[in-house]
Amino acid sequence: MSRRTETPFWNPDTLQSLLPTRIVGRQLIVFNRITSTNDFLKRAARRGAATGSVVLADEQTAGRGRLQRPWQSPAGKGLWFSVLLRPQLAPEKLGMISLAVAAVVAEVFSKFCRQEFQVKWPNDVLFESRKVCGILCETQIVQDEIEAIIAGIGVNVSQQPQEFPGELRDRATSLEQICGHPVDRQHLLLELLAALEKNLFGNLRSKLVLLKAAWCSRCRDFGQHLTVTQAPMDKLKRITTGVFEGIGDSGELILRLSNGTLQFFSAGEITLAREGWSPSSP
Ligand code: BTN
16 A cells, blocks of 8 residues: 655755855754644743744644634645744833734735735734734743743735635735735745844844834824724623824833823734724634
């Protein structure tokens, strides 16, 4: 009886030889199929994996998004990878990291596709209100210090509309649909890793100031009347409505309430209050 063998899409040796980086991806682990690259890298981080380590998979069988949502990660259709950062950063600045990653990714996509991409608080990259990339940053803090940040990045590269589950179909898109032609996943991955190294390694504190400005310039929601839902998966969810005033120094969303006071949110989900519509949240 013959056993069907799968030819892995990602070849770690080829990738290593093409990497334009000195830190990011120098330790690279590649899977044909894995539960979640974030889960794998979290365990590796606890065992001392080096900063810049990357875990990449062609398919995730239990990919995770924010708020414990599943993240669809079919084989051959996207970039599903995680990068380990070990920054010297105060834990209260953590919220800035997913914004920073989103700003970097949106910039790479904009150059790659020659189209303008937007960001949505806290962790989405959008094109014309449809989500094309989600970012899941998870942290290990030891004695009040950041030990590791696992930045998980999921990019929809080549799905056709009918390939997204029904509930996501009009809220998600892929780079291939946006560009109108096939996208070379390897080329895109190398661009992303290079941009992540340039922007998120070495003197991160000052880079975060620039990345916050870059994020704000791609956000279309300022001045909008928004609803922020905290603990959206919970029966006890809290809903607050107000006008999106800005982003705090730690990446918090600042909402002006109807009584004029400002409220800061470090987690939650936003929807446009008037239309009751949200482009994020797969
Ligand atoms: C979100 O939008 O809620 C975040 C989605 C993050 C998905 C990526 S894919 C690679 C990494 N591994 C995971 O299990 N999740 C992240």
